[in-house]
Structure formats: C-alpha cells, structure tokens
Amino acid sequence: MSDRRLFDAFENADEKTIEKLSEVPVLSDEEKERIFGASKRKADDKGVSEQNAKIIMMETLNTQASGTPDAAKLKNRNRAVMNVAAACIVLAVGASLIINGLGKDSKLGIDKESGGTASSADNLCDSGSCSGAGDELVLGSDGEYYHPYDGSSSVRRYNVSGTAPHNEEYLDYEITDEEQLERIDAALGEIDRIKDDCVVGENQGGGDDQGLFLSTSDDIKYFITMVGDQPQLTINFIDYNIPQELIDQLMAAIAPTATGQYTEAMRLTEALNVIDRLAGGSDAVYEETTDPSVGEGYALITEFGFGSVSEIESYMNDNMTTDFINAFYGSVVGTDRPVYTERDGAMYIDTFARRDSGYNWTDTEFIISEVKAESFCATAEYTTADGTAQVKLYIVNDGGSWKISGLDFL
Amino acid sequence: MTASDYSALCKQSPDKAYKTLFDEYCNYVYAVVTSKLRSCAAREDIEECVSDIFAEIYTKCEIDDEYEGDMRGYIGVVAKRRAINTFRILTKQAPTVSLDDESVPEIADESEPAQDSDRAALGAKLLEKVMSLGEPDSTIVIQKYFYNRNSLEIAKLLGMNPASVRVRCRRAMSRLKNIIDRNEFSL
Structure with missing residues (x-):
C-alpha cells in the first residue's frame, strides 16, 4: 500500500478524528482570504438572485391580483435586467482581453536584452525549442544561460521526484555511468514527444526548490536549480494524466534501485551510529566496581541492548564488510582485548575503552552518488562540537546484502 | 460560536459575522471536505466546495437564534452533505435508472454501515x-x-x-x- 493510500482510513473518519485533523495548520492566510472571498461573492450572488426571485414573484402576484401586469414596474425591471446583461457582456469581453493579455505576459521567461530579467517568453516557446533540452530555457542564478543537460562537469545531477503526484520522493543523484545517462535522455525525449505546449516560468518558492522551471501542459515540470555552479534538474510529476508506463520507464532509467539505495543508506547510517556507540561503550550500563578476574578494567554490564557477544558480532556483520570491521571496529569483539566479553553467560565491558562516540545525524538529506550495480556511495551530515561535518560511506553488495565497506570524512 | 452569538453579530454587521464564522470553522470545514474528496478532487475543487459550503451557510442558514449550542454540528452536516454531492459529481457515480427496469431490485445499496x-x-x-x-x-x-x-x-x-x-x-x-x-x- 502506498503511503498516501494509508491515509484513506480518514475517508469516513468520525467527528473527533476530523476535529483533531482540523487542528493541524494547513491553510495559509492567502488561501483563507481566497476561499473567504469566493464564499462571500457566492453568498452575495445568491442574495441578489433570491431578491430578484422575490421581485418576480411580487410582480406575478400583482398580475394575478389585478388582471393586468404592473407595466411600469416590469418595464423598469426589464431595462435593469438588460443593463445587467450588457454590463456582463462588456465585463466578459474585457475579462477575456485581460486574461489573454495576462496569459501572454505572465509567462515569465528570459529577456536576453534586459540581461536575464523576467519578461515575456513567447519568443522562446514560439521557436518550437521548448523541449527539456532547449538551449534557451535555463537561466542560472548568476545570469548566465545553461543547457539543462549540459553542465560543465561530466557529472550530471538528477533530482528525481517520485512516482505519484501526492507521494513525492526526492532523490539526489550524481550519475556518471554513460549508459544510464543515455537511458535517461531517451526517457526524457519520450516526455518531450507527448507534450503539447510549454510555459517557462519562475518558481517563487524558497529553499532548494527555487529556480526556473519548464512545465509541459501542467503534466511535468522540469525544475532547474543551481547547486553551486552546476545546473540541477528536478522532474516533478504533478498530474494524474501522465501514463504510468512512462513514469515507470523514466524512473527505471534514472534510478533502477533508487528507493532501495536510499533506504539502505538510511539503515546503514543508523547502523554506523549504533556500532560506533558500541565501540565507545556509550549504551551499556555497568557496575561501578570492575572484576579483575575477567580482566583489568572489565565491569559487569547490568543493562544493554545486546544480549551476547555473538549478537553484537552478528549485527556488525549484517551491516559492515569483514575488512571494514577489521579496519575500524575490530576492537569491539574480535581482539585480545575486546570492548565486550562474556563469562558464565554474563556480559562485561572494558571500562578503559569508554569514549565519546556515535554519529548525531542531522536532517540534511543524504546524497547518493557513484551508483553502480554492486556499489554506491552515501554522503551524510552529522553534528560535531564545532558545527557539522560530512562523512561519505562506501556501500557494497556483499553476498546479497548492502554493507558499509569504507568511509571518508569530508 | 453559538447560534445566538452569530445572530447577535449579524445584527451588528453581517460582514463581520461571516468573517468570524469563517475564521472559526474554515479549518474544520476544510478537514471535512478533504476527508471526503481527497481521493478524487484537485485542491481547487476542495477550495470551491469549502466556499460553496460557507456561501450556503451565510444565505440559507435558518438558525434558531435561541439555540445556545455550538454551530459546529450544523456546519458539519452542511459540509458533509455538500462534500458528498461534490464527490458524486466528480466521480459521476449516480446512474439514472428507470423504476420499470427489471434490474432495479438487483441494484445493491453501496453503503455498508x-x-x-x-x-x-x-x-x-x-x-x-x-x-x-x-x-x-x-x-x-x-x-x-x-x-x-x-x-x-x-x-x-x-x-x-x-x-x-x-x-x-x-x-x-x-x-x-x-x-x-x-x-x-x-x-
């Protein structure tokens, strides 16, 4: 079941549930104003209609009572109705002209003469080059023009938005594999083929979604943002009308195991945190007095998330390659003086091994990179005493399981 | 807000009464409508439906101004009814059948309490x-x-x-x- 379908359970929600849902802030002040304005106009219109209905009813009653219509009143009323009708026609024509004019001018684009400020983009769209690969379509935040698929680096970044309009999943990819890039271009070409028209616009949003966009019949939006000096392409699926087959094709071309890799990266970063904390003895509660009979500095563990040394070993082997464990975390259980040892079914910790440990991951999104069939990298950010730092994990497929095989502190 | 509060506000200024009513219940009405329409309606449709509901409440609301209870119950009923109508329109699920049609007895009631x-x-x-x-x-x-x-x-x-x-x-x-x-x- 998709994440969104899960929430279908609210379809026939009871009163209490609806009340709680309504407590979640969702409408902006602008949206509230818009809805209120519309409701007020409708109410006013209804009021006028009802008033008119009452007048007509009165006239009918007068006619029936006297046998002749109240000619003067009817004449005035008809004139009033005709005036209203004429005013409506004028308004409609005016509105049509305004809408057409606005429609033309509201296509924000690139005015080459004014040095890249927003202006009419008709010259861009009418040229027939409004494809995702159109040269003129991308204006970098530095005022220079960029080709969306032609960054100066050989690394192209595809920030891919998910498979359903209300279930967006952003994946930030650096793709270097030429074959994969060819498949992406082929899929993007397919999108270009089905679109009818396009609009170049400016995304007013903030944060990492800010930038120029190219939308195609409101079906697909290519967001082009600048990451440093690199143009970054985001593809948004925002409409139900996109053939699922095409979405599948594109997703398959861009990231065959994208979701899996992201999920694995999340699992492994968490595992790295757990194992690093294990190495530093951060999570074990132990007796204050040590037991020299077990070894100098070893104390009996009284509370711990792991029940035995073999459990720790198994957890590490599930998440890290043997070479990596030996290089970085060999001391946890596998040396002459391990951090954890066992005697008579009880676990002991080397109190001398205690140190600050663990990774306090920030909410910054991972960057998945160097994607290959049997390996990929995930860069994650963590908090340090001085601020934040990044670590790049090398992840490999080891006998069918993704495991950490190395790391670099960036 | 009780009916008598609303009525008293209306006497002072209908516009102020509308705005107060809207501010107090717009999130609630939006939640009701979203729960009914989220599977089939665009956001614009949901907004349209919410504005229709408030327009209906402003114009057709025959409220007993002696009633001291919260208006939420009344507004909830209007909102649900209107949202269900909108759902039917959007999903076009209301086939017209003739009562003479032999298949009529076989048409099952789709609601399952x-x-x-x-x-x-x-x-x-x-x-x-x-x-x-x-x-x-x-x-x-x-x-x-x-x-x-x-x-x-x-x-x-x-x-x-x-x-x-x-x-x-x-x-x-x-x-x-x-x-x-x-x-x-x-x-």
Missing part, C-alpha cells in the same frame, strides 16, 4: 499512531499525506527547510509503518 464504522475506527486508530510520532513529524505527515501539501508548502507553514521536511517526513513514515506493524492492525 458496518464497513463505514470499521473504517471510522481505523481512522481514529491511525490518527492516534500519527500523533504518537510527536511534533513536528505528526503535522508534517498529516499535511503531506492527508492534505496533499508538498514539502515546500509544508516548509513555509512550519518555518522549516524543504529538505528537512522531506527527510523528517520519510523518517516519520518509516516509524509510523513500524508502529502499525507492531500493533498488527491492517489499514
């Missing part, structure tokens, strides 16, 4: 689990998956970075699914 009741109970359970995620995760999850807001909109409303919203949302959903799995109830 027992199932609806189960679903309502599930909704309450799900909300409880979502709330257990804590803030701001529960708000993010509801805004995203119930109200269909995107990360940028949620970020603006909560004063957060869109990237943080996406990460928190993904992690919150993962936790929610674990909670649901642990509790072994199916949705």
